[in-house]
Structures are given as C-alpha cells and as structure tokens.
Amino acid sequence: MVTDSQTLTFEPMHPRHTILAVVALALAAGCHKPPVALGPAPMSGAADSLNPARADSIARANAARQAELARAQAEQDSLRAVRDREQREAAQNADAMKVLAATIYYDFDRADLTEAARSLLLAKVPVLQAKPNIRIRITGHTDDRGASEYNLALGLRRAAEAKAFLVNNGIDASRLTITSMGAEQPAVQGDNEEAWSRNRRSEFEPISGGANQ
Amino acid sequence: MQLKQISIAAIASAMLVLAPVTAYSQNTTVPQGVRLGLNYTLGTKPGVLVLPLDSIGGDSVRAILQRDIDYDDRATIVTLDDSTVRGMIPKTGDAYNYPLFAKLGVVAILRPERSLTGINITMYDVAAKKRVQIGGFPLLDKVNSPAWRLSVHRASDEVERWIFGTSGAAATRVLYSGGDKQIWVIDSDGENATKLTSVTLAMSPAWNPDGTRFVFCGFTPDGSQIAGYSFVTGDLHWLSGTARGLNITPAYAPDGRTIAYASGREGGTDILVMQEGDASPSRRITVGKGSDNTSPSFSPDGRQIAFMSGRAGHPEVYTMDADGTNPSLLTEFTYGEQAYRASPDWAPDGRRIAYESRIDGSFQIMTIDMRDRSTKQYTSDGQNEDPSWAPDSRHMVFSSTRTGPRQLWVLDAESGRMRQLTHAPGARLAAWSPILKP
Numbered sequence: 001m002v003t004d005s006q007t008l009t010f011e012p013m014h015p016r017h018t019i020l021a022v023v024a025l026a027l028a029a030g031c032h033k034p035p036v037a038l039g040p041a042p043m044s045g046a047a048d049s050l051n052p053a054r055a056d057s058i059a060r061a062n063a064a065r066q067a068e069l070a071r072a073q074a075e076q077d078s079l080r081a082v083r084d085r086e087q088r089e090a091a092q093n094a095d096a097m098k099v100l101a102a103t104i105y106y107d108f109d110r111a112d113l114t115e116a117a118r119s120l121l122l123a124k125v126p127v128l129q130a131k132p133n134i135r136i137r138i139t140g141h142t143d144d145r146g147a148s149e150y151n152l153a154l155g156l157r158r159a160a161e162a163k164a165f166l167v168n169n170g171i172d173a174s175r176l177t178i179t180s181m182g183a184e185q186p187a188v189q190g191d192n193e194e195a196w197s198r199n200r201r202s203e204f205e206p207i208s209g210g211a212n213q
Numbered sequence: 214m215q216l217k218q219i220s221i222a223a224i225a226s227a228m229l230v231l232a233p234v235t236a237y238s239q240n241t242t243v244p245q246g247v248r249l250g251l252n253y254t255l256g257t258k259p260g261v262l263v264l265p266l267d268s269i270g271g272d273s274v275r276a277i278l279q280r281d282i283d284y285d286d287r288a289t290i291v292t293l294d295d296s297t298v299r300g301m302i303p304k305t306g307d308a309y310n311y312p313l314f315a316k317l318g319v320v321a322i323l324r325p326e327r328s329l330t331g332i333n334i335t336m337y338d339v340a341a342k343k344r345v346q347i348g349g350f351p352l353l354d355k356v357n358s359p360a361w362r363l364s365v366h367r368a369s370d371e372v373e374r375w376i377f378g379t380s381g382a383a384a385t386r387v388l389y390s391g392g393d394k395q396i397w398v399i400d401s402d403g404e405n406a407t408k409l410t411s412v413t414l415a416m417s418p419a420w421n422p423d424g425t426r427f428v429f430c431g432f433t434p435d436g437s438q439i440a441g442y443s444f445v446t447g448d449l450h451w452l453s454g455t456a457r458g459l460n461i462t463p464a465y466a467p468d469g470r471t472i473a474y475a476s477g478r479e480g481g482t483d484i485l486v487m488q489e490g491d492a493s494p495s496r497r498i499t500v501g502k503g504s505d506n507t508s509p510s511f512s513p514d515g516r517q518i519a520f521m522s523g524r525a526g527h528p529e530v531y532t533m534d535a536d537g538t539n540p541s542l543l544t545e546f547t548y549g550e551q552a553y554r555a556s557p558d559w560a561p562d563g564r565r566i567a568y569e570s571r572i573d574g575s576f577q578i579m580t581i582d583m584r585d586r587s588t589k590q591y592t593s594d595g596q597n598e599d600p601s602w603a604p605d606s607r608h609m610v611f612s613s614t615r616t617g618p619r620q621l622w623v624l625d626a627e628s629g630r631m632r633q634l635t636h637a638p639g640a641r642l643a644a645w646s647p648i649l650k651p
Contacts, residue, residue, distance in 0.1 A: 109527075109553075137435075147555035147569065147576075147598065148641065149417055149462045150521060150528055152437075153475065153482040153505035156459050160479040178479060179436045180459050184394065184414055 096127045106200040111157035125169045133209030135175045138162050143196035144183040155180030162202045259320035260291040268327040270356035274365055280402055281369030281383035286625040291319050311342040321376055336375050346375045359405045382605040385646045388418035388427055392639020396429050403634050417642050421465045424649045428463040439463045439474050454487035456495050462508045467515040475507040484509050498537030510559045519557040519566050530557045530568050556599050560606040567600035567609055578611050591624055601645045612641040
C-alpha cells in the first residue's frame with residue numbers, strides 16, 4: 001500500500017529476480033491457451049541480451065506460441081473443409097432432389113409415358129438408389145377436360161405408370177406410394193392447350209428420408 | 214321468374230273496366246269497346262291462379278307457391294296485378310266469376326288462407342265451377358327460415374298432386390361441390406345455399422334414400438376416403454369400411470345401407486360395395502383389369518348398377534347386376550370412334566339413364582331410354598356435365614358453362630326449359646335429393 005508520505009521510486013531489478021520473472025512468464029505462457037488472435041511476439045533482441053537459460057525459455061515460449069498458431073490454423077482449415085464439403089453435398093443433394101422432384105407430363109387422356117417422361121424417370125433411378133431411405137409419393141393430375149370423377153381415376157393410372165417404370169428399373173415398390181388429384185389441383189389456370197399440357201402431369205414428393213441421405 | 218306471361222297491361226286495363234261492371238256476379242258480358250288482350254298461347258299447360266294471402270309471410274307463401282308451380286313445368290301461372298286479382302275474390306263463399314277466370318285461361322284457382330298451424334289451401338275447378346280440394350299445411354319455424362320454406366314447398370307438391378295426380382318435386386334440395394371444393398346444399402328453388410363441410414377437398418355427394426344423410430368423397434394427404442354426414446345430428450365421419458387409397462364416387466343403394474363406390478389402386482379403379490356402419494372390408498364387384506370403373510348409380514329396384522368404364526379403351530356407360538355380374542355396354546359402340554360418355558344417373562322411375570357425352574369437343578347432357586335404347590340430347594351450349602335426376606324423373610340438375618363460370622342449371626326433360634339454380638361460380642357434381650319429409 002502506498003501512503004501520502006511514501007514516494008514511488010523505480011529500482012533496477014536484481015538479476016535473479018529478473019530470471020524468475022521471465023521463467024514465471026514462460027510458465028504462464030505454457031499453461032495458458034492463448035486465443036486465436038495473439039498479441040505481438042516478444043522481441044528477439046531482448047533475448048539476445050539474456051543468459052542462455054533465459055533465451056531457451058523465451059524460445060520455448062515462442063515455439064509453443066507458433067505451435068498454437070499452427071494448431072488454430074489447422075483447426076480453421078479443417079472447419080472450412082467440413083463447411084465446404086457440407087455446402088458441396090447440400091448443393092449435390094439439392095440437385096438430386098430436383099431430379100427426384102422433376103414433374104413428368106402426359107398426352108391428353110393418356111396414362112402411358114412419353115419419351116421425355118421416361119428420360120426424367122430414368123434420371124431419378126440413381127438418385128433413389130443412392131438414397132435408400134427416401135420414400136416418394138407420386139401424385140397424378142389431369143387437365144380439367146372430361147368428367148372430374150373419371151379424371152381422378154385417370155390421374156391414378158398416370159401415377160401408377162410412373163411407379164411401374166421406376167419399379168421395373170430396380171426401385172423397391174414399397175418406397176413408392178401413388179395417389180391422384182385428378183383435375184382438382186391444376187398447376188396452371190387456363191382454358192387452352194398450353195395450360196392443359198402443363199396440368200397433365202405426375203408430381204414426385206419425398207415423404208420421408210429426403211434430407212441429405 | 215320466367216313465366217308464360219299474359220300481357221299484364223292489357224289484362225289490367227281490361228279489368229279496370231270489367232271490375233265495376235261485372236262485380237264478379239256470373240255476368241260474363243264484355244262491355245263494348247273493351248277487348249281482353251291475351252297475347253300468349255297456353256298450349257296444353259293449364260293456367261293456375263294463386264290468390265293473395267293477407268297475413269305475416271303471406272306474400273312469401275304466394276310467391277313460393279307460384280314459383281314452385283312454375284318450376285314444375287306442368288302448369289302456367291296466370292299473373293294479374295294485385296288490385297285486379299283482389300277484386301276478383303268474392304267477399305263471402307265460393308261465388309267466383311268462373312266464366313271470367315276461364316276467359317283468362319285459368320283452369321284452377323288456389324286460395325291460401327291462414328290457419329292456426331300454418332295455411333289452408335282451397336282449390337277451385339274453374340270448368341266445374343266448384344271447390345274441389347282443400348288441405349291444411351302446417352308451417353314450421355319462423356317465416357322464411359329453411360324449415361318454413363320447405364313446409365311451403367310441401368304444400369306446392371301436394372297442390373301439384375291435386376292437379377296432375379302426381380306430386381311435384383319442390384320439397385327437395387340439391388347437394389353439390391362448390392367453387393371452394395366443399396359440399397354445399399341449396400333448396401330446389403335456388404334459396405338457402407349452405408356450406409356443409411370443411412375438409413381438405415370434398416366432392417361427389419350422394420343422398421341416402423330418405424334424405425337424412427349423404428356420403429361424399431373427402432381427400433386426405435394419402436388419398437381419399439368416403440365420408441358420411443347426417444342432417445339430423447350434423448355429424449361428419451369417415452366410413453370405416455372404405456378401402457385404402459383413392460376412393461371416389463359413392464352412391465347409396467335403394468336399401469339405404471349398401472354403398473357402392475370406386476376404389477383405385479395400381480391395377481386400375483374398380484367398383485366396390487360396403488355396408489354402412491359395418492367395418493368389414495368392402496367387396497369388389499368389377500374386374501376392370503387395369504381399366505377405370507367409376508360413378509355407380511343404382512336402378513330404382515336396386516337390382517342393377519349403371520357405371521362408367523374405360524375397359525373398351527375410352528369412357529363408356531355400362532350396366533351390370535348389383536353383384537357385378539352381366540356387365541354390358543349401355544350406350545351404342547361405334548367402331549373407330551373415341552367416344553367419351555360418363556357420369557350416369559338412373560332416373561327414379563327407372564325408365565331413363567342420364568349421362569354426359571362428348572360431342573364435337575364439348576360435353577352435353579343426354580338420356581338413353583331403357584326400353585328401346587333411344588338417346589336424346591338436351592344441351593348444346595358450353596360444357597354440360599354431371600346430370601342428376603329429380604325425384605319426379607322429369608327434371609335434372611347439371612353443371613354448365615353456358616353463361617361463363619360453371620354453375621348448376623335445372624333442365625325440364627319434357628319441355629327442354631332450363632333455369633339457373635346457383636349463382637356462385639364453380640358449382641358442379643350435383644345430387645338431387647328425394648322428397649324431404651318434415
């Protein structure tokens with residue numbers, strides 16, 4: 001404690017005391033895990049003026065510090081790699097899911113598959129094989145021409161044709177369920193061939209196992 | 214109201230002169246210089262005059278009676294202006310100026326009067342110059358409530374029976390799928406449109422034979438199920454006997470317990486039957502072998518079912534026995550023609566089946582006679598689909614785009630006259646009720 005009558009004076013430290021302080025610092029540096037962002041390194045010139053033991057201690061402290069820096073860097077690199085891989089996989093998964101969800105289209109009053117529909121279905125096969133846990137609901141739709149009740153049956157036949165194609169190409173039937181909405185959920189409103197052709201379709205929706213599997 | 218109108222102006226002007234002169238004695242002499250100007254042709258439809266009723270709701274009673282008789286399409290409502298017609302009512306007794314009524318084309322006079330429980334209606338035969346019928350009709354609930362209006366419709370139907378020997382079909386309602394894809398009900402005269410369901414998607418309602426319940430197809434994420442609704446309890450429930458998958462187009466058999474419906478799987482859509490209230494699995498009665506078989510409709514005796522099937526490569530109407538045996542093509546098969554005939558509905562009298570047929574790219578309402586297989590086309594404007602017979606086997610309700618958005622219309626199969634039933638767009642898949650009891 002400093003009182004009003006005392007005067008603060010600076011006295012050079014005894015060499016023995018100086019060595020102890022450096023060792024203490026070095027020990028402290030060795031025991032404490034520095035944050036990734038570190039302060040400036042000790043001046044090497046200062047160590048030159050110290051005795052060998054002290055220099056060794058400083059060197060060890062520097063080496064430890066460098067090792068920690070390297071370790072932190074490696075940790076960062078590893079995290080970045082994991083993140084990159086995850087992003088790459090997510091993008092690949094999104095692409096796969098896009099392939100899986102691709103809608104196929106039909107001719108008027110027909111349930112048989114067009115060449116374009118077959119191509120889109122074939123592209124789904126490797127995705128389904130690579131993701132064995134995924135299950136898909138296939139929903140058949142029709143345009144709004146014709147009897148709406150009969151259109152429900154037609155939509156189901158369309159979904160069934162798509163399922164049969166996938167099963168014939170090696171996909172387990174139990175992974176595929178079918179249903180129909182007939183003309184009840186048009187993708188496009190309109191009373192013309194452009195709208196009708198986009199409504200005559202089967203849609204594919206993952207109902208389980210759709211996330212990164 | 215669409216009526217075969219008498220020239221009111223001519224009649225009114227004639228009556229202004231006639232009234233003080235004749236004073237409704239039996240004098241039919243027409244003063245010189247006055248001519249009764251009837252500029253319409255009654256044809257074979259008798260004229261009916263409904264007299265005013267002075268009481269609370271009296272105007273509504275008269276309007277409903279007039280409209281029901283008009284919509285029945287068997288009589289012509291004679292309309293006169295109010296003061297004229299009031300002047301023609303005798304102060305006491307039945308001393309009507311019958312010859313004058315006869316000159317106006319009136320065959321029957323209907324006089325409604327207030328009673329303790331509702332109304333009494335007296336019918337006068339103008340040709341016989343006497344009262345021929347009187348009946349009392351209780352009116353339920355408050356004036357213009359649905360129950361009250363139905364009570365008046367029942368009176369209309371009974372009056373039709375007095376005149377023609379067979380009841381009208383005014384005391385009925387029509388179920389349909391609305392533009393919001395829910396089930397609605399509307400009175401046969403277009404009043405009281407009421408939404409009944411709130412499910413994901415509902416369609417294809419079908420009445421039970423006594424009009425107390427209906428079944429319909431309701432959608433779930435995994436397909437569709439047959440659901441039932443009770444008008445008595447307001448209860449809505451899924452029928453436990455329904456198969457899994459796509460289940461559509463239910464129809465009651467005349468026994469009120471058997472329900473036929475179409476059920477779709479990978480191998481096609483077939484017709485199944487189940488017993489309402491019985492959880493036993495449904496029984497398949499068609500073997501479509503990959504084709505689609507839908508829209509069953511029982512014959513009135515319950516022994517046969519009309520249905521549509523794509524088994525010949527395109528949709529056609531077939532009949533079969535109720536157990537699924539003896540399926541046969543009903544409509545004429547033309548080789549090389551990709552016909553599209555669908556949505557059969559068997560008339561309550563068993564004589565005809567109504568269906569829709571694609572003609573020159575548009576769907577039109579047709580009937581086929583069950584005796585000689587002769588067909589008749591009723592519509593030609595727009596898309597006309599989903600016919601359903603009224604209990605009188607004379608009128609049909611169907612959906613049509615003739616004026617733009619799809620609406621329900623009523624067709625008189627005898628005269629071809631049509632009237633619009635609904636006015637909110639998107640109405641379709643109608644089912645006409647049986648005569649509804651109190």
